[in-house]
Amino acid sequence: MSKQDYGWKRFWCPRSAIINLADSGYLYDPDVEWGKAYNPDLVTLEAIADVSCLVLLGEPGISKSEELENLKVFIEKMKFYTQK
Numbered sequence: 001m002s003k004q005d006y007g008w009k010r011f012w013c014p015r016s017a018i019i020n021l022a023d024s025g026y027l028y029d030p031d032v033e034w035g036k037a038y039n040p041d042l043v044t045l046e047a048i049a050d051v052s053c054l055v056l057l058g059e060p061g062i063s064k065s066e067e068l069e070n071l072k073v074f075i076e077k078m079k080f081y082t083q084k
Contacts, residue, residue, distance in 0.1 A: 010067055012048055015057065017041035049074055 011030055013019060020038045021027055028038040036042075048054065049071060056064050 009044070010063075011039075011042040011044060012054075012056075013039070013041040013043070045071055046074060049078065 009031075011027070019027065019042070022038060027042075028035040030036050030039050030042040045067065056067065058064050
């Protein structure tokens with residue numbers, strides 16, 4: 001099976017949050033003007049990278065491991081830039 005990477009931006013939210021899929025079943029982009037109003041609890045990985053303990057929950061096959069790898073790379077880059 002070939003691995004496809006679509007480069008989608010992922011968002012995190014608390015387990016108790018309600019995710020609004022009012023856009024015909026799709027997620028309103030929280031980065032656009034009104035998107036944050038529809039889903040105020042959604043944040044990017046970079047916004048929570050400094051949280052000391054995160055738990056990533058989700059269905060099998062939705063790239064949780066890849067997202068954790070992205071977190072690792074982001075933290076390593078931040079350490080590199082803050083050491084200079």
